[in-house]
Amino acid sequence: MIKDDHIYIGTSRHPDDTTQKGEYLKLKYANRHGLITGATGTGKTVTLQILAESFSNAGVPVFCADVKGDLSGLGIKGDYKDFLEKRAATIGLDPYEFQEFPVIFWDLFGEKGHRVRTTITEMGPLLLSRLMDATDAQEGVINIAFKIADENALPLLDLKDLLAMLRYMGENASELSGLYGNISKSSIGAIQRDILVLEQQGAENFFGEPALDIADIMRTTNDGRGAVSILAADKLMMNPRLYATFLLWLLSELFEQLPEIGDSDKPRLVFFFDEAHLLFDEAPKILIDRVEQVVRLIRSKGVGVYFVTQNPLDVPETVLSQLGNRIQHALRAYTPREQKAVKVAASTFRPNLDFDCFEAITQLGVGEALVSTLESKGVPSMVQRTLVRPPSSRLGPLKDSERDDVIRLSPVAALYDREVDRESAFEILTERAKKAADREERAREREAEEKDKEMSESRRWTLPGFDDDDDDEDDYDSRGRKRSTRRKTTRRKSTKRRRQSVGEAALKSAARSMASSFGRALVRGILGSIKKGF
Secondary structure, three states: OEEOOEEEEEEEEOOOOOOEEEEEEEHHHHHHOEEEEOOOOOOHHHHHHHHHHHHHHOOOOEEEEEOOOHHHHHHOEOOOOHHHHHHHHHHOOOOOOOOOOOEEEEEOOOOOOEEOOEOHHHHOHHHHHHHOOOOHHHHHHHHHHHHHHHHOOOOOOOHHHHHHHHHHHHHOHHHHHHHHOOOOHHHHHHHHHHHHHHHHOOHHHOEOEOOOOHHHHOOEOOOOOEOEEEEEOOOHHHOHHHHHHHHHHHHHHHHHHOOOOOOOOOOOEEEEEEOOHHHHOOOOHHHHHHHHHHHHHHHHHOEEEEEEEOOHHHOOHHHHOOOOEEEEOOOOOOOHHHHHHHHHHHHOOEOOOOOOHHHHHHHOOOOEEEEEOEOHHHOEOEOEEEEEOOOOEOOOOOOHHHHHHHHHOOOOOOOOOOOEOOOOHHHHHHHHHHHHHHHHHHHHHHHHHHHHHHHHHHHHHHOOOOOOOOOHHHHEOOOOOEOOOOOOOOOOOOOOOOOOOHHHHHHHHHHHHHOOHHHOOOOEOOOOOEOOOO
C-alpha cells in the first residue's frame, strides 16, 4: 500500500488504546538500508513479504532469497482467512484487497526456477577463497591463478577451467614462482581437493555460462510495477557458505555495474539478504571490511540492502551502523546472550517515553514489531509498537503446478535454462599441451632418424677396402707408393635440438597472446569481481 510516496507497514497504537497512527517507510530513504530481526515464528517472513509487495507496486524491483519456500506466494492473489481480515479491521486497513505480483523464480540448481550462474572470473579471487575457506597461502595461489589468466587471455568460466589452470601452475611451479611469487604444490593440492568438495555440494551448477545479467533482476512490467526476483534457497541452504557467497557476489556485481545516481525519489532495486548471519559467520576481517564498504557506497547507486536475521548481534557493528530503517520482532531473553541481544536491539532505537523498548521486545506478539524508519532529513523516527499489515498475496508457498506456470510465462524463459560451454582456459591449455606434446614427439622422431642416418654413414665409411672411386690411380701417391686403404672416419656432429617442454610452449603461446587486445589485465573492484559498465 503506497500513500504519498510512503510504504505502509502497519499501525501503531498509543498505550492508552485511544489513538492509532500509521507507520510508513519513506521511499526516498528506502536506499538507506534496513534491518529486520526477530526470533523464529515471530513474523519476519510476512514483514519481508509485505515490503516486497509495496516496493513492487511503487515500481521498485526486488530481489530476495526464499529460505523456506513461503515467499513464492507473492505470485498468486491472497486467499480469504479470518485472522487476516481481523488484522485488517484492527489496524483500519480499508479496503483490504488481494493481489498477485510479477514474480521471477531463480534457482542455482534449475529445479524451482531459472538457472542462475556466474563465471569464476566474475566471482573474483576474494569471494572464491571465501567459498573454499582457503588459508592465506592458498588464497595467494588463487590470486596468482587469476593474475596469470588475466594476463594471458585464459577465460576462467567454470570449475574445470580453474582445475586446468591449477594443473598448469603445478607443472610449471618453479618457472612461475620466479615471476609471480612462491607457488606451493601442497597449496595447489589443497585447493584441488576443496574444488572436488564444492563439486559434490553442487557448486558446479553455479559456475558457467550464460552468466546472470544484472538487468534481468531489475525489470519492470508494462504497468510500471517492479519485478520480484525470488531465489529458491531451501536446497541451497544445505551449503550455507555457497548461499552467503552467492548473495555477496550478487551484491558486489550490483555495486560494480550500476552507475552513481545520487539521491532519488525511490530506489532502483531493493535487495533482501535473508539469514544474514551466514554472511558474517567466521568471515575474515578483510571480507567484513569490504562488505561494510559496499553497503556504505551502494546507497549512492540507488540500491537498498535489507538484512534479515534472528539476532541483531549477527551483524557487525560497522555494518549495523549503516542500517537506518529497522523492524524488530519479538526476541526472548532467557540466556545471558539473549539478554544482551535484546539490550543491543533496544539501544538502537530512538526512545519512546510511552514504553520501555527492552520489555516491549520480549512481549511482542506474532505479527507485531517495533518500527523506526527515517523521516525528513534522514532522522530516525521515534520507535513505535506496530501491528504489521496483512499481505495482499498468498500467505504460504505455491503448489508445484502453479510455480511451473509462473516459470513458463516468465520474461526470462529460455534465456538461462540451457548451458553454454565455449572455449575457455580448459580447452586452450589442453590444446596447447597437445600441440606441444606433438612437437616434442616429432622432434624426437627427427632426432632418431638423423641419428640412424649418421650411424649408417659412419659404418659406410669405415668398411675395410671400401672405395667409391673406380680410378685405381687415385690409390697411389706421386712416388708410386700405394695409399693406405684406411680412411679417416669423419663424423658429423649431431645437431642437438633443444626440446621444448609443455610449460614452455604454453608460456610462449601465452606471451604472444598478451600482445593482443584480449591479453589485457582485467580491472577488478572492491570484492574482486570484474568492473563493468552497465
